[in-house]
């Protein structure tokens with residue numbers, strides 16, 4: 001079973017890294033792929049370049065077994081669509097269940113995503129929730145796919161699953177804000193990533 005964790009990672013921080021590790025353990029994943037988007041279609045342009053965001057992820061995950069930094073969205077031209085990413089992974093791993101992890105906020109916008117219904121043909125969708133968060137009512141399309149039985153995720157794709165995890169109160173926006181106002185964000189992200197940020201004078 002392979003997990004897929006996308007984001008802008010501008011920059012990657014311990015909120016992302018702890019979640020990815022927790023998810024890898026909870027679902028006993030063979031590996032989890034962190035996939036930086038080249039050109040987000042649902043949000044503003046990131047501050048660091050795509051190549052820099054990729055490099056920070058690679059630095060953060062150096063020597064971490066079972067974490068894969070996947071640069072495929074940077075290798076495609078144009079906007080980054082989850083549809084193309086999952087289509088490629090399904091092709092590369094025809095016999096592996098795929099779990100696409102998305103945050104609650106992203107799930108609320110899910111029906112605006114490019115060919116969103118077809119994403120269930122490629123992967124299961126696992127929505128990451130905070131403890132005790134209320135759920136919006138689901139429509140029929142989602143209800144028919146919803147399961148709380150983890151063993152159903154052994155199928156290749158097609159299910160909707162909600163998973164509570166610990167979420168550290170860290171955001172990339174806050175880290176960028178701290179750097180811009182000369183506060184020190186050390187201990188919110190790996191030292192090696194912060195050294196990279198200072199060396200390349202990002203977010204000042």
Ligand code: ATP
Pocket residue numbers: 006007008009010014015016019101102103104106166167168169170171172173174
């Ligand atoms: P920004 O502040 O720039 O919006 P971010 O810190 O939210 O960035 P993203 O790269 O947008 O990071 O997030 C990628 C994924 O990581 C999303 O699915 C998001 O829900 C999740 N995520 C972000 N911060 C945390 C956190 N502190 N704990 C757990 N998951 C997180």
